[in-house]
Amino acid sequence: MAVTRESVLAALKTITDPVSGSDIVAAGVMRALTVEGASVRFVLEIDPASAEAYNPVRDAAEAAVKELPGAETVSVVLTGHSTKAPPDLKPGKKAEPKGPEKVPGVNHLIAIASGKGGVGKSTVSANLACALAAEGRRVGLLDADVYGPSQPRMLGVSGRPASPDGKTILPMRNHGVTMMSIGLMTNEGQAVVWRGPMLMGALQQMLMQVQWGALDCLLVDLPPGTGDVQMTLAQKAQVDGAIIVSTPQDVALLDARKGIDMFNQLHVPVLGMIENMSTHICSNCGHEEHVFGHGGVKAEAEKMGVPLLAEIPLHLDIRLASDGGAPIVVSKPESAQAQAFRDVARQLIAQGVA
Numbered sequence: 606m607a608v609t610r611e612s613v614l615a616a617l618k619t620i621t622d623p624v625s626g627s628d629i630v631a632a633g634v635m636r637a638l639t640v641e642g643a644s645v646r647f648v649l650e651i652d653p654a655s656a657e658a659y660n661p662v663r664d665a666a667e668a669a670v671k672e673l674p675g676a677e678t679v680s681v682v683l684t685g686h687s688t689k690a691p692p693d694l695k696p697g698k699k700a701e702p703k704g705p706e707k708v709p710g711v712n713h714l715i716a717i718a719s720g721k722g723g724v725g726k727s728t729v730s731a732n733l734a735c736a737l738a739a740e741g742r743r744v745g746l747l748d749a750d751v752y753g754p755s756q757p758r759m760l761g762v763s764g765r766p767a768s769p770d771g772k773t774i775l776p777m778r779n780h781g782v783t784m785m786s787i788g789l790m791t792n793e794g795q796a797v798v799w800r801g802p803m804l805m806g807a808l809q810q811m812l813m814q815v816q817w818g819a820l821d822c823l824l825v826d827l828p829p830g831t832g833d834v835q836m837t838l839a840q841k842a843q844v845d846g847a848i849i850v851s852t853p854q855d856v857a858l859l860d861a862r863k864g865i866d867m868f869n870q871l872h873v874p875v876l877g878m879i880e881n882m883s884t885h886i887c888s889n890c891g892h893e894e895h896v897f898g899h900g901g902v903k904a905e906a907e908k909m910g911v912p913l914l915a916e917i918p919l920h921l922d923i924r925l926a927s928d929g930g931a932p933i934v935v936s937k938p939e940s941a942q943a944q945a946f947r948d949v950a951r952q953l954i955a956q957g958v959a
C-alpha cells in the first residue's frame with residue numbers, strides 16, 4: 606500500500622508543537638511536504654531560538670511517519686527560517702495598506718504574461734516550470750489564469766488541495782513542480798464569474814496562504830491582457846521579473862507591447878520575450894513553415910530593448926504532451942522542443958533570476 610499525503614498529515618497532526626501547543630500541522634511549522642512513492646520529505650520551519658525544543662519533535666515526527674505502511678524513507682529537515690504566520694485574510698479584518706511583499710520562502714517570483722489569449726502562455730509556463738525542476742531548482746507554479754485555468758490539466762494534477770488547519774492551503778505537486786491553481790478551488794466545467802475584490806482576494810490567498818515551502822523560483826501564469834490580476838500581483842507581491850509570450854503575428858505583438866509597457870509602469874523588470882508557435886514543423890515529414898509569420902517577436906524584442914529568450918516551434922507533440930498531463934520537457938526530454946524550454950531555464954538560472 607502506498608503512503609498518501611493524507612495519511613502523512615494525519616500522522617503529523619498527532620505531534621504537538623512545543624511553542625504554540627497545537628499540532629505541528631495546524632501551527633504551520635510543517636512545510637513543503639513531498640510524498641513521492643515510498644519516500645516522504647518535509648521541513649520543520651522554526652524560530653532558531655527554539656531549536657533545542659524541536660529536536661525531539663523532529664524525531665517524533667520522523668518516527669510517526671516511518672510507522673505508516675508504505676513509507677520507506679522519511680527525511681525531516683529543521684530549518685531556522687522566519688516563523689511569521691501567513692496573514693489572516695478573513696473578511697471583516699481591515700488590512701492595512703501595504704506595499705508589495707515578498708512571498709514567504711520564495712527567492713524569485715517571475716510572472717509569465719501575454720497580451721493576447723491563446724498564444725501558449727500556459728504551455729510555456731508548464732514547460733518552463735518542469736525545465737527549471739529538471740535543472741534542480743525548487744520551483745513552484747501558481748496558475749492565476751482565473752478565466753481559463755489550465756495548469757491542472759497540463760501538469761496532470763487533480764483533486765482538491767487540503768487545508769488541514771483551515772487557514773493555510775497545501776499545494777499539489779507533480780513532475781517536480783509544486784503547484785496551485787484557481788482551477789483546483791472551483792468546480793470543473795463551471796464558469797466562474799469573478800468580481801474585482803474576489804479576484805484580488807483569491808490571488809492574495811494563493812500567494813500568501815499556500816504553503817509553498819522554500820522555493821528558488823515561483824512562476825505565476827497570469828491571465829492574458831493587462832487587467833486586475835496583473836495589477837494586483839505587482840501591488841501585493843514583490844515580482845522579480847516578467848516574461849512575455851507572444852506569437853509572431855502583428856496583432857499578438859501589438860498586445861505584447863502593451864504588456865511590456867504595463868510591467869515598465871509597475872517597475873517590474875521584463876526578463877525577455879518568448880516567441881511561441883514560431884515555426885510549424887510537420888510531425889510526419891519535418892517540413893518547416895511559418896504559419897503565423899516568423900521573426901516578429903525578435904524584431905519587437907529588439908525594438909523594445911528586451912532579450913528574446915526563445916523561439917518555440919508549433920509542434921503537435923507540444924500540444925499532445927500538454928493535453929496528456931506531462932509537458933514535453935517531461936514526456937520527451939530529448940526532443941528539440943523540450944531542449945528549447947531547457948535552454949530558457951538555463952538562461953534564467955545563469956542570470957541569477959530563477
Ligand SMILES: Nc1ncnc2c1ncn2[C@@H]1O[C@H](COP(=O)(O)OP(=O)(O)OP(=O)(O)O)[C@@H](O)[C@H]1O
Nearest residue numbers: 722723724725726727728753882918919920923924
Ligand atoms: N508551441 C506549441 N505547439 C503546439 N501547440 C501549442 C503550442 N503552444 C501552445 N499550444 C496549444 O495551443 C493551445 C493554447 O495554449 P495555452 O493554453 O498554453 O495558451 P494560453 O496563452 O495560456 O491561453 P489562455 O488564453 O487560456 O491564457 C493549447 O491547446 C496548447 O496545447
